[in-house]
Amino acid sequence: ALALLIAQSKWLERALLPFAITLQVTPIIAIAPLLLVYLQPGNAVLVCAFLVAFFPILSNTSLGLASVDFGLRDLFDLYRASPWQKLIYLRLPSALPQFLAGLRIGGGLALIGAIVAELAAGASGQGTGLAYRIVDAGFRLDIPRMFAALALISLSGLAIYGALAALSYVLLRGWHESARAQDE
Template sequence: MSMPSAEVTNKKKLLTENTSLKKSNIWRTFKESYFGPIVAFIIFIAIWQTVPLILGLKHYILPKPTDVVAAAVADWHLLWPAIQITVFESIIGFVLSAVIGVLFSVLLASSKIIERSIYPYAILLQTIPVVAVAPIVVIWFGAGFNSIVVISFLIGFFPVISNTLMGLNSVNKNMDDLFTLYNASKWQRMWKLRIPSALPYMMAGLKISCTLSIVGAIVGEYIAGIGGGKGGLGYSITVAAIQVKTPYLFACGIAAALLGIGFYLLVSLFANMMLKSWHESAMKVEK
């Protein structure tokens, strides 16, 4: 039995309206979230392209964006392996920072005596310039991958500790009293109350640490990097600066910045997945 023509017409009309509404919402979201940054980026590139031409600057002083792209394409066989090496070093350094930092924070939060005894030394370690520590790291671990990972770990370690420890010590008093009322053990309180309550702080620390791990890897490559096809972006930047290959130097710097942005977005996505069902910060992002 065929439907009445009026009903078919109404269904087509509703379908058309829903489709147009979805398109309108997508366009509104695009304008609110991406249109401004895209326009600002285009204006910035246009100014950057124009200024060297107007001032007559040589490419080794201030290369144009087209020079940077050309250098990246010409030396892609060097740039891509360097990116891969830096990514691998940064990931290892970040994972070590995250795991050891969280476990160390739980240890400190489990006892006020331990926290007061050890935490000041963690702060002291953070205040020492990495450049001063790096030569000692190289002596202990040798030049190359091991030292670079350790330096990346040292730079990304403290934000995880400080944020996680703050979260573990910022438990809701009413919930804490409830656990006391039910005679919860110290580790039940830690596992079922303090760690879940500290998750937003922990995610904030990881967001900071993930970008610092890339900075640490590049700094480590400056000091402990090696060549022979095993050098990352830091080593490539050093070589490019010595050879005055400024366009390639810019290409390496931009690649490092893009790595930091990509790493941050991945960790932010993970944080939203962990918090979106119950914490206000992630719920607002979902809206």
């Protein structure tokens, strides 16, 4: 929704993009302890995951909304399409591949943000989460348990990416080159 607003107004883009970029370039490990002061550990994990995943989705979607084929745009103008029709039938379908690419990137980054927040929560996280298991196993020198937790995190990341790639394929199959290339 924010990408739609940014794509509609250069003024909004100039006003909001610096905040989004600031959130992206500020290390999440520096933000997580501050969030833990104001939020419950579970909520802080969710906010960290959101903050890390937000910018790739926003930037890719904004790029997709701005990258409409000029020929198609002229065709819609020729047929006097309303702004609403241009949005629904031209800009959103044009932006869908970039949005889905941002979602795939953001999904993996959200997992990283959640792990970082769990690490920052430490003991205040009430001993839950895979990051806590890694830290706890490290203190106890339980190397097999550390690797097991790390393997579960890696499998979670692969599952997230695989699910989002499958969603992308289903939504783009039959009309976009990226999905057609997978069929061949």
